Amino acid sequence: MATKTKKRKIARKLLHKYRLVVLNEDTFEERFAIKLTRLNVFIIGSLCTILLITGTIFLIAFTSLREFIPGYSSTALKKKATELHYKTDSLQRVLDLNEQYYASIKRVLTGDVSDVEFNRDSIVDASSLDPSELNLSPSKEDSLLRDVVDKEDKYNVFESNLSNTNFVLFPPVNGTISEPFDLKVKHYAVDIVVPKDTPVKSTADGTVIFSEWTAQTGYVIIVEHSGELISVYKHNATLTKQQGDLVKAGEVIAMAGNTGELSTGPHLHFELWNRGYPVNPTNFIEF
Known part of the structure; x- marks a missing residue:
């Protein structure tokens, strides 16, 4: 019984009606009045608080105001950082290639290279062969390839290959x-x-x-x-x-x-x- 009585008292307090009146101070004329209960005030206050929090979250999350909050970065800054990252990576690759190139030039200047031995006997033997003893007749595949290349050269306006057989070195000095x-x-x-x-x-x-x-x-x-x-x-x-x-x-x-x-x-x-x-x-x- 005591518990039920206590619950009834709480319900009466929550549902007890109050009147909020706005009066003119000079004439005491009633300008505005509203009937309220403690339950209505609690519900209205809770809804206003929820709406205020939700609006603040959306305002910060989907507008540029989030840039002013510590820990957030702007989209423009992220874009610039990404571009700088790619540029730095490209520059690093160019620097690496230049370092390799200059290192090879340095080895040429200092003579820091390995020796290469040429087998001159094989060159002499190859030059002493008699062409009449060799079988120089073209095969079927070679003949077909020659026909294809001949047609390409015949109807090609531009030169597709340059020969190095006429490459001649000029003496820098005579002495x-x-x-x-x-x-x-x-x-x-x-x-x-x-x-x-x-x-x-x-x-x-x-x-x-x-x-x-x-x-x-x-x-x-x-x-x-x-x-x-x-x-x-x-x-x-x-x-x-x-x-x-x-x-x-x-x-x-x-x-x-x-x-x-x-x-x-x-x-x-x-x-x-x-x-x-x-x-x-x-x-x-x-x-």
């Missing part, structure tokens, strides 16, 4: 060889004695990839040619070309001299490199 090419002592060049300020010419068409002063070899210029061929010219008095210049075969790129700690007199230190390996220049050039 006496004072020190020949020798792999055993790691002398990957020929030293050609010439008067000072003798024009040094490019051995073939190419691009200047290095044109600087070095303490040991003086003024050095390196030209990259087609077919992965690189020519090196050291101990020059002056350089007439800069890095990035395009040169033709026989074009003057430097003046011979006696610069650098390793120089013993006016001469040209000339090197040839093919695919990273030293090549004897006298095999291809008549000095």
Whole structure:
């Protein structure tokens, strides 16, 4: 009974009606009045609080106001950060490639390469074969391939292939060889004695990839040619070309001299490199 009585009292308090009146202070005229109960006030207050919280959440979550809250970042900043990340990654790759390229050039300048032994006997044997003893008659597949290639060349307006059979190296200078090419002592060049300020010419068409002063070899210029061929010219008095210049075969790129700690007199230190390996220049050039 006591519990029921207590519940009834609570229900009466919640449902007991009150009147909220707004009066004019001077005339005591009733301007506004509303009937309320404690239950109505609690329900209305709860609904207003829920609506206020929900509206605040939506306002922050779906508008730019969230950028002012610590821990949130704007979409523009995320986009810029992503773009910077990709640019940094691309720049890092370019730097890695440049470092590898400069490292290979440094090995060429310092002569830090492995020796390559060529079997000259096999070359001599191949050149001494009698063509009449060989079976040079084309096979059926070869004949069909020749017909296809002939038709492609006949109706193709543009050249699809360039032959390197006419690739000729131009002598950079003409003089006496004072020190020949020798792999055993790691002398990957020929030293050609010439008067000072003798024009040094490019051995073939190419691009200047290095044109600087070095303490040991003086003024050095390196030209990259087609077919992965690189020519090196050291101990020059002056350089007439800069890095990035395009040169033709026989074009003057430097003046011979006696610069650098390793120089013993006016001469040209000339090197040839093919695919990273030293090549004897006298095999291809008549000095």
